Amino acid sequence: MKALVINCSPVRNGATAEIVSIVSQELSKKYDVKSICIDDYTFSFCKGCRSCHSTAKCVIEDDIQVIMDEFDAADVIVSVSPSYWADIPGQYKAFIDRCTPWCNTHEPHATIRPGKRGYAIALRTGPSMPECERIIKSIEHFYGHLEIQAVNSLGLCSVEYKENVEPRKREIIALCEDI
Numbered sequence: 001m002k003a004l005v006i007n008c009s010p011v012r013n014g015a016t017a018e019i020v021s022i023v024s025q026e027l028s029k030k031y032d033v034k035s036i037c038i039d040d041y042t043f044s045f046c047k048g049c050r051s052c053h054s055t056a057k058c059v060i061e062d063d064i065q066v067i068m069d070e071f072d073a074a075d076v077i078v079s080v081s082p083s084y085w086a087d088i089p090g091q092y093k094a095f096i097d098r099c100t101p102w103c104n105t106h107e108p109h110a111t112i113r114p115g116k117r118g119y120a121i122a123l124r125t126g127p128s129m130p131e132c133e134r135i136i137k138s139i140e141h142f143y144g145h146l147e148i149q150a151v152n153s154l155g156l157c158s159v160e161y162k163e164n165v166e167p168r169k170r171e172i173i174a175l176c177e178d179i
Contacts (some may be wrong), residue, residue: 003031004074008081008092010039018165026176052101056108072112083124118143120153125160
């Protein structure tokens with residue numbers, strides 16, 4: 001079984017990356033794990049042309065297919081996202097927009113292997129959980145359109161720096177035990 005853990009932040013060495021590392025390490029006890037950072041890929045913004053609504057393929061050729069191949073290969077997907085102005089980072093949102101060819105709201109649409117389980121971890125610097133819940137809902141909404149079953153999530157408030165992750169490690173490991 002394979003797990004894909006996504007750093008939805010463009011920061012490769014911050015708190016989000018630290019959580020990705022913990023999740024990857026924990027899941028490696030049960031899965032073949034691949035961790036990726038959204039910023040390691042190059043892709044353009046969706047042009048809104050809707051060509052994919054009739055072809056199930058994007059007119060833009062870039063790294064989106066590479067990322068979707070990782071989605072297809074995984075049995076479990078864990079998206080770890082910080083809050084950028086109360087929602088997912090723009091890079092991850094741009095990725096989601098480009099996944100329209102795989103979106104189940106139009107026919108034909110591209111598909112990934114069925115039976116995948118999705119998890120979301122949201123973190124934010126402030127103390128209020130509703131912002132984390134909004135991030136989780138964005139990720140779970142995306143999963144739904146790819147027909148990935150959203151199984152569980154974790155919101156972590158008051159996490160700004162890598163050092164803030166250590167006191168929350170037990171919560172992260174507890175989620176991983178459920179995956």
